[in-house]
Amino acid sequence: MKHAIMTHAHIDHIGMAPWLTNHGTTLHGTDLTAAVSEIMWADTYKVSDIEGYPLAWDKRDMEAALDSWVPHQFNTWFNVGDWKCRLHPAGHIPGAAMIEIRTPEATILWTGDIDTRDSPNAPKAIPVDCDILCLEGTYGGRTHPNRAEEEERFVARVLEVVSRGGLALVPAFASGRGQDILRILHREAPGLDVHYDGMGTRVTREWLGCPEFIQDSRAMEAAYRWSRRVTGKSDRKKALGADVIVTTSGMLDGGPALWYLNRLRHDGSNAILLTGYQAEGSGGRRLLERGALPIFGKQTRVPLEIDKFDLSNHADHPSLCKFASDCAPSHVVLFHADETAANALAEDIGQETKVHIPSNDDTLDIVGF
Numbered sequence: 001m002k003h004a005i006m007t008h009a010h011i012d013h014i015g016m017a018p019w020l021t022n023h024g025t026t027l028h029g030t031d032l033t034a035a036v037s038e039i040m041w042a043d044t045y046k047v048s049d050i051e052g053y054p055l056a057w058d059k060r061d062m063e064a065a066l067d068s069w070v071p072h073q074f075n076t077w078f079n080v081g082d083w084k085c086r087l088h089p090a091g092h093i094p095g096a097a098m099i100e101i102r103t104p105e106a107t108i109l110w111t112g113d114i115d116t117r118d119s120p121n122a123p124k125a126i127p128v129d130c131d132i133l134c135l136e137g138t139y140g141g142r143t144h145p146n147r148a149e150e151e152e153r154f155v156a157r158v159l160e161v162v163s164r165g166g167l168a169l170v171p172a173f174a175s176g177r178g179q180d181i182l183r184i185l186h187r188e189a190p191g192l193d194v195h196y197d198g199m200g201t202r203v204t205r206e207w208l209g210c211p212e213f214i215q216d217s218r219a220m221e222a223a224y225r226w227s228r229r230v231t232g233k234s235d236r237k238k239a240l241g242a243d244v245i246v247t248t249s250g251m252l253d254g255g256p257a258l259w260y261l262n263r264l265r266h267d268g269s270n271a272i273l274l275t276g277y278q279a280e281g282s283g284g285r286r287l288l289e290r291g292a293l294p295i296f297g298k299q300t301r302v303p304l305e306i307d308k309f310d311l312s313n314h315a316d317h318p319s320l321c322k323f324a325s326d327c328a329p330s331h332v333v334l335f336h337a338d339e340t341a342a343n344a345l346a347e348d349i350g351q352e353t354k355v356h357i358p359s360n361d362d363t364l365d366i367v368g369f
């Protein structure tokens with residue numbers, strides 16, 4: 001494969017890129033995606049090394065991958081063979097792109113992960129006219145609560161925990177959610193003592209180096225400077241006296257969150273506020289289902305209050321259907337969706353348009369419009 005266009009720097013989208021570039025592939029994406037990819041790959045490499053699971057690429061491939069990026073601005077055409085391509089903002093996280101591809105036969109829009117609502121940091125995705133829409137379907141069949149109300153509920157819960165003398169531990173993904181949480185807390189409750197730990201601090205520095213991708217980047221910078229960044233062991237101990245700790249990992253599978261949880265679990269006034277999806281088998285899911293999770297290899301009971309908030313950066317079912325309709329394609333190809341989600345979307349979108357739900361290794365032949 002000569003070229004690969006990367007939509008954004010979440011690891012489920014760029015994880016195999018160093019393997020591709022090892023085979024001579026050029027990577028295309030936004031500047032910010034390229035910058036954050038380095039942190040994501042390095043972390044993946046580190047974790048695979050510690051946990052002893054094999055990767056399809058090594059450190060040298062990773063370094064070569066960093067040299068394989070060709071960055072592109074939004075809304076600027078570039079050629080890939082006889083295709084003309086351009087990137088559009090996808091919402092989701094800063095720097096995330098949808099890819100518009102004009103081939104001699106058809107115009108294709110590949111959404112990557114999208115959000116059609118503004119989030120604190122990323123401006124929303126706008127529909128693009130196309131013949132074939134390749135649409136993510138993570139939230140097919142599900143509807144988000146009102147975003148502003150959910151943010152309010154989150155802040156109210158934090159204040160409640162703090163006012164009873166507790167600390168709110170907020171596990172959050174490094175790239176997107178953590179920074180959203182900082183923005184929300186800085187805006188709504190600037191009197192709080194908020195500490196920020198984990199890989200997100202490095203990701204945020206990359207964000208601030210590419211302010212053109214951030215919605216009101218000054219507010220992000222202010223929120224980042226307002227938070228107390230944890231950089232070492234003594235900072236981590238100090239953070240135990242904070243009002244709020246925002247840290248990775250978002251699903252309690254590792255990272256500083258577990259170190260904190262192991263200490264915070266002894267005081268019932270503390271609480272855990274989950275801010276994202278907890279995958280099957282993740283620490284966060286086990287905690288929700290059984291009140292216990294593995295901490296440093298040991299099954300540990302955590303008798304703290306746990307609350308869940310839907311601060312997702314994906315479009316939900318009604319928004320995906322509207323987006324598809326507004327792009328006015330002849331064909332929709334669903335990806336990034338489990339079976340239930342894909343079927344729910346196919347049922348609605350299929351009223352207007354031909355819908356395809358391919359499996360891995362399927363070839364789609366789409367002819368005639």
Ligand SMILES: [Zn+2]
Nearest residue numbers: 008010092113
């Ligand atoms: Zn993503």
